[in-house]
Amino acid sequence: MSIAVKVRKNPYRALLLKKREELLASVKAEPDVLDASTRTPDEVELAAKAVEQDVAAVTVSLRSRMLREVEKSLKRIADGTYGVCEGCGEEISANRLKAIPWTQFCLICQELRSQN
Numbered sequence: 770m771s772i773a774v775k776v777r778k779n780p781y782r783a784l785l786l787k788k789r790e791e792l793l794a795s796v797k798a799e800p801d802v803l804d805a806s807t808r809t810p811d812e813v814e815l816a817a818k819a820v821e822q823d824v825a826a827v828t829v830s831l832r833s834r835m836l837r838e839v840e841k842s843l844k845r846i847a848d849g850t851y852g853v854c855e856g857c858g859e860e861i862s863a864n865r866l867k868a869i870p871w872t873q874f875c876l877i878c879q880e881l882r883s884q885n
């Protein structure tokens with residue numbers, strides 16, 4: 770299968786594109802905070818959960834971080850590295866990707882990182 774076909778067939782791509790649109794629409798109102806320099810996966814996941822419930826409840830800063838995670842994930846789909854943990858190189862479980870399609874880490878590495 771060619772990479773282009775794989776990219777099109779990635780089931781998470783549509784989710785990520787949709788999320789990117791939502792986030793773009795929500796951060797457009799306040800573009801001055803797009804340069805949030807630090808990011809913690811913890812906060813990104815909290816933001817993800819909050820977005821499911823109410824976009825307005827999430828701070829613009831967290832949304833812009835999430836947006837970058839989403840864009841990074843889309844790039845990883847194009848590169849063919851999507852779904853591989855950046856921490857340990859293992860595959861991230863499908864359940865985790867379904868819950869948080871833009872995650873870059875498996876559950877174990879995520880937990881290790883949030884302890885630091």
Ligand SMILES: [Zn+2]
Binds near residue numbers: 879
């Ligand atoms: Zn890992």
